[in-house]
Amino acid sequence: MHQIWEMLNRPSSVGNLFSPESVLLSLLLAFVLGQVIAWLYYFTHTGLSYSKSFVQSLVIEAVVISLIMAVIGNNITRAFGLMGALAIIRFRNVIKDTRDMVFIFCALVIGMATGTQSYSIAIIGTIVLSCIILYLHVSAFGTHESHNGFLRFTFPKHIGSEHAITAVLKRFCGSYVLVSTSDSPEGQGVEYAYQLMVRSYGKNEEMLNMLEKIEGIGNINLTMQERLLEV
Numbered sequence: 001m002h003q004i005w006e007m008l009n010r011p012s013s014v015g016n017l018f019s020p021e022s023v024l025l026s027l028l029l030a031f032v033l034g035q036v037i038a039w040l041y042y043f044t045h046t047g048l049s050y051s052k053s054f055v056q057s058l059v060i061e062a063v064v065i066s067l068i069m070a071v072i073g074n075n076i077t078r079a080f081g082l083m084g085a086l087a088i089i090r091f092r093n094v095i096k097d098t099r100d101m102v103f104i105f106c107a108l109v110i111g112m113a114t115g116t117q118s119y120s121i122a123i124i125g126t127i128v129l130s131c132i133i134l135y136l137h138v139s140a141f142g143t144h145e146s147h148n149g150f151l152r153f154t155f156p157k158h159i160g161s162e163h164a165i166t167a168v169l170k171r172f173c174g175s176y177v178l179v180s181t182s183d184s185p186e187g188q189g190v191e192y193a194y195q196l197m198v199r200s201y202g203k204n205e206e207m208l209n210m211l212e213k214i215e216g217i218g219n220i221n222l223t224m225q226e227r228l229l230e231v
Contacts, residue, residue: 022117023070027063030114033126034062034107040130041103044137049097058103062111069115149173149196149204152221153211156189164214172207174199189216198224 038058072078095101106129113122135141151169158181159165169176174197182191198204204222211220 023067025119026066026070026114026117029119029122030062030066030111031059033110033114033122034059036126036130037062037103037106037110040133044133054100058107061104061107062114065108065111066115069112148224149198150179150223151176151194151196152192152219153217154189154191154219156216158190159192165211165217168207168210168214169194169196171210172199172203173197191219 038055041058042055095104110122110126113119113125153165155165176197177195179193179195181193183189198207201224204224208220208222211217
């Protein structure tokens with residue numbers, strides 16, 4: 001342990017030799033820090049576009065980049081040779097989410113830092129990035145407070161501001177706006193369309209259950225716009 005601690009605290013330089021021990025330590029550290037980034041992605045991910053292979057790729061990428069940096073070392077010929085080899089590869093997967101691209105760069109930089117034996121930079125950088133990512137996730141930074149839901153239902157007659165339906169909407173929604181009312185083509189009464197600002201996604205089912213208990217209501221349909229945009 002004392003030897004490992006000395007290797008972690010050893011100042012890195014361009015002329016450092018890549019011994020088997022230092023390469024092994026670099027790969028293990030890249031594996032550990034890559035898992036930290038992958039777990040952060042798993043924990044903070046929202047939406048429907050989750051991919052297990054992408055999460056595993058973050059860990060593997062950090063280790064591979066660390067190994068590449070060890071292979072290149074100080075040899076510029078190897079660096080150009082590697083660039084030529086990578087130019088042959090065609091990456092056809094399209095990254096739709098810019099946040100996924102950021103995580104790819106995080107794993108890339110961590111692999112570069114461990115591969116060049118800049119262990120302190122790799123560890124401190126991972127800690128700082130983890131704190132920033134957790135802060136953005138917990139604080140929901142960047143969330144735009146707009147209408148995030150669209151509710152449709154039919155009712156035999158027109159409803160007023162003190163009706164049981166509006167009471168349910170007031171309870172579960174920060175705000176709601178009546179978009180349109182029209183006679184139902186099936187002759188089931190009036191069809192209503194509301195835009196909602198739902199306070200909590202987890203209580204949507206409870207809200208729908210309370211609406212279904214109201215006598216006369218039918219054809220209830222709730223669409224969450226933010227979830228659809230993330231597909």
